[in-house]
Amino acid sequence: MLSQLRRIVQDVAQEPSLESALAGLVRNVKQALRTECCSVYLADYEQQHFMLMATDGLNPHAIGKVSIGFSEGLIGWVGQREEPINLAQAHLHPRFKVTPEVSEDCFSAFLGCPIIHHRKVLGVLTIQQSDSRIFNEDEESFLVTLGVQLASVLVNAEMRKMSSGGTASAQQNSQMQGLIGAPGIAIGEAYVLQPASDFDAISLKHTDDPEKELNRFYRAVKVTKAEFNRLAERMSGHLPADALAIFDVYHQLLDAASLGNEIEAQIKQGWCAKSALKLVVERFARQFDDMDDPYLRERGTDIRDLGQRVLNHLLETEQRQHRLPEHVVLVAENVSASMLAEIPRAQLVAIVSLKGSVNSHAAIMARALGIPAVMGVDELPLMQWQGQRLIVDGYQGHILVSPADAICQEYRTLISKDAELSARYQAELHLPAKSSCGHDFSLMVNSGLAIELETTQSEFTNGVGLYRTEFPFIMRSRFPTELEQVELYRKVLQGYPGKPVVMRTLDVGGDKPLPYFPISEENPFLGWRGIRLTLDHPEIFLVQIRAMLKANIGYNNLHILLPMISDLAEVDESLRLIRQAWFEVDDEFNGENIVAKPKVGVMIEVPSIMFQLPELARKVDFCSVGTNDLTQYLLAVDRNNPRVGNLYDAMHPAVLRALNQLGQQAQGLQFPISICGELGGEPLGVLTLAAMGFNSFSMNHSNLAKIKWLLRRIDMAELRLLLPDVLACQSPKQVRVLVQRFLDQKQLLNQLRA
Ligand code: PEP
Ligand code: MG
Numbered sequence: 001m002l003s004q005l006r007r008i009v010q011d012v013a014q015e016p017s018l019e020s021a022l023a024g025l026v027r028n029v030k031q032a033l034r035t036e037c038c039s040v041y042l043a044d045y046e047q048q049h050f051m052l053m054a055t056d057g058l059n060p061h062a063i064g065k066v067s068i069g070f071s072e073g074l075i076g077w078v079g080q081r082e083e084p085i086n087l088a089q090a091h092l093h094p095r096f097k098v099t100p101e102v103s104e105d106c107f108s109a110f111l112g113c114p115i116i117h118h119r120k121v122l123g124v125l126t127i128q129q130s131d132s133r134i135f136n137e138d139e140e141s142f143l144v145t146l147g148v149q150l151a152s153v154l155v156n157a158e159m160r161k162m163s164s165g166g167t168a169s170a171q172q173n174s175q176m177q178g179l180i181g182a183p184g185i186a187i188g189e190a191y192v193l194q195p196a197s198d199f200d201a202i203s204l205k206h207t208d209d210p211e212k213e214l215n216r217f218y219r220a221v222k223v224t225k226a227e228f229n230r231l232a233e234r235m236s237g238h239l240p241a242d243a244l245a246i247f248d249v250y251h252q253l254l255d256a257a258s259l260g261n262e263i264e265a266q267i268k269q270g271w272c273a274k275s276a277l278k279l280v281v282e283r284f285a286r287q288f289d290d291m292d293d294p295y296l297r298e299r300g301t302d303i304r305d306l307g308q309r310v311l312n313h314l315l316e317t318e319q320r321q322h323r324l325p326e327h328v329v330l331v332a333e334n335v336s337a338s339m340l341a342e343i344p345r346a347q348l349v350a351i352v353s354l355k356g357s358v359n360s361h362a363a364i365m366a367r368a369l370g371i372p373a374v375m376g377v378d379e380l381p382l383m384q385w386q387g388q389r390l391i392v393d394g395y396q397g398h399i400l401v402s403p404a405d406a407i408c409q410e411y412r413t414l415i416s417k418d419a420e421l422s423a424r425y426q427a428e429l430h431l432p433a434k435s436s437c438g439h440d441f442s443l444m445v446n447s448g449l450a451i452e453l454e455t456t457q458s459e460f461t462n463g464v465g466l467y468r469t470e471f472p473f474i475m476r477s478r479f480p481t482e483l484e485q486v487e488l489y490r491k492v493l494q495g496y497p498g499k500p501v502v503m504r505t506l507d508v509g510g511d512k513p514l515p516y517f518p519i520s521e522e523n524p525f526l527g528w529r530g531i532r533l534t535l536d537h538p539e540i541f542l543v544q545i546r547a548m549l550k551a552n553i554g555y556n557n558l559h560i561l562l563p564m565i566s567d568l569a570e571v572d573e574s575l576r577l578i579r580q581a582w583f584e585v586d587d588e589f590n591g592e593n594i595v596a597k598p599k600v601g602v603m604i605e606v607p608s609i610m611f612q613l614p615e616l617a618r619k620v621d622f623c624s625v626g627t628n629d630l631t632q633y634l635l636a637v638d639r640n641n642p643r644v645g646n647l648y649d650a651m652h653p654a655v656l657r658a659l660n661q662l663g664q665q666a667q668g669l670q671f672p673i674s675i676c677g678e679l680g681g682e683p684l685g686v687l688t689l690a691a692m693g694f695n696s697f698s699m700n701h702s703n704l705a706k707i708k709w710l711l712r713r714i715d716m717a718e719l720r721l722l723l724p725d726v727l728a729c730q731s732p733k734q735v736r737v738l739v740q741r742f743l744d745q746k747q748l749l750n751q752l753r754a
Contacts, residue, residue, distance in 0.1 A: 181373030281307030376642025465698020530564025627677025
């Protein structure tokens with residue numbers, strides 16, 4: 001049953017059009033369940049009805065013509081109840097609606113199952129039979145499972161239709177909804193980067209020029225074969241001869257008489273090279289997957305590996321064919337730091353990441369760069385966006401594809417309003433971060449993730465509250481040497497003379513993998529991350545600390561911050577290694593007394609350590625709250641997973657209550673505490689935190705001027721009055737409404753876009 005289901009879903013995914021996909025689906029389901037009729041209805045939310053889109057058993061002329069209102073008939077009822085409905089005598093049911101056009105009089109039994117994606121009913125799948133019987137449990141579970149698996153395939157097919165198959169006017173103004181990544185609005189051209197090519201991301205496309213596609217395929221095969229020769233050469237001597245024979249097998253498979261031949265045939269039938277490759281590789285791999293012999297079953301993996309390599313080369317040539325537009329909207333499955341580095345800053349206007357969520361590091365990078373970003377626009381056929389005009393609205397999380405000129409004009413007006421507001425904030429950047437009643441705040445910057453060295457605003461800040469050292473590690477193809485690190489850190493320390501620079505030790509893992517140190521884990525955010533990894537590799541930790549200590553000579557403004565501490569033993573071990581590094585460096589300088597002992601702090605971002613604050617305060621000099629991770633761990637919501645992106649919210653009352661207790665406890669212990677998570681750089685967040693008594697915030701450069709402007713207009717006594725109500729709230733929404741109301745009363749809300 002599982003393989004039948006898989007095959008049906010795969011067949012649907014591989015059809016070039018939604019219509020043919022659904023026609024194949026109903027045919028296959030009818031056959032698999034040996035029933036007499038299968039139909040699929042899709043929801044149209046504008047018209048508030050379900051439209052019959054495909055049927056094998058009802059009147060075929062009714063396809064695309066017969067619709068059933070959301071509150072009508074059995075189809076409407078399945079949609080309303082959002083669960084399967086299984087009836088022996090459908091026509092006797094009070095919700096049955098006679099629809100003569102579909103000619104269903106001969107059927108009695110009815111099983112309808114909703115197709116739901118992200119809580120939204122996309123359609124209804126039905127099977128019908130002339131016998132008066134309840135469909136059995138196996139049949140019901142088959143249809144339910146199919147409905148679940150079909151949902152994402154259907155969304156994908158719809159998107160495909162929208163971005164390629166539709167008419168020009170239908171394409172215009174199509175809007176995608178994602179998650180807010182970074183605020184702002186931009187208009188530009190999509191530049192799609194596909195680092196790791198993946199067959200799932202390839203949507204099937206026809207070509208008008210099979211000759212050209214054949215040549216592209218031959219070139220890719222040639223490069224792949226050369227790659228195998230190089231690999232075989234490199235491996236010979238390291239691998240036994242029988243293992244090396246795999247390269248010969250790959251060569252043979254690529255030859256014309258084998259896979260190559262099949263792919264050529266598909267191209268000649270009108271498929272583009274990528275699609276032909278996908279169709280053939282998936283078909284062959286599936287045949288091997290279904291074999292009983294375990295040896296042969298494994299060959300499916302070889303076919304996929306081989307196909308993947310050819311695909312990489314096909315995509316490489318494709319990527320080279322696209323020039324970099326003047327205003328780049330970088331679109332990628334997973335926007336990474338190295339992708340950002342590929343695009344000149346002056347041309348990059350926005351980011352769209354299919355994966356990721358509000359506090360993924362890609363979104364934080366976008367905020368650091370001050371450009372809008374929309375995240376988690378899942379299930380898109382990526383390459384079809386290449387070169388299209390896009391409007392990215394980072395305030396709403398919207399993307400408009402190929403918008404009409406009039407719409408662009410409206411957005412341009414919004415963009416210039418934004419620019420006016422920023423100019424207003426910038427005009428006060430040089431002024432002190434002092435509230436209207438004279439209360440002083442310490443505003444620092446988060447640095448490291450943005451590509452350029454962010455020292456331009458250094459004189460208007462109190463220093464660097466968080467320097468993320470991982471970026472230079474991610475950008476290289478190997479670990480940076482001690483000397484390279486010394487030079488890098490020195491530049492940062494030099495940029496903030498006399499002001500603290502809090503350097504965090506390497507925090508990789510989670511959504512920040514090192515390309516040269518791949519870690520494969522089921523739950524990367526709960527795994528080998530931050531201090532856990534570096535304590536297991538003291539050689540990495542010690543080199544980094546030594547580099548920091550050396551860079552600090554002559555500046556003495558270094559503070560060291562330890563990420564992902566969940567246990568006091570990790571603090572002890574880190575302090576021991578820091579001491580060791582200090583002795584080593586001091587020794588290198590012959591005890592000249594020039595190597596300072598920096599202050600050491602701990603990030604409060606794992607909930608466990610919040611409950612060990614008194615012990616922590618005795619061990620280290622300060623702490624810094626990482627609200628991004630603290631939120632993820634308190635709410636058990638992966639900050640990088642768009643599926644649960646709507647649940648990730650640092651304004652959740654539970655997070656706010658935890659922060660309030662933390663602030664109070666730190667105050668009682670006289671333990672210096674600051675906030676370096678994104679919450680402190682958001683207008684509503686910083687006000688809530690200031691009301692709790694937090695005074696020190698570290699934020700992205702792009703938020704600094706706005707937050708300073710805001711705090712300068714606040715009266716602390718008035719703000720503190722807000723706290724009891726905030727802490728009594730039951731939802732993030734309620735908190736936002738409260739703080740927004742406060743801002744509105746001060747006539748600040750309309751100047752903030754908060
Ligand atoms: C945090 O977790 O809040 C934080 C500042 O660190 P990062 O976002 O780099 O994990
Ligand atoms: Mg963190």
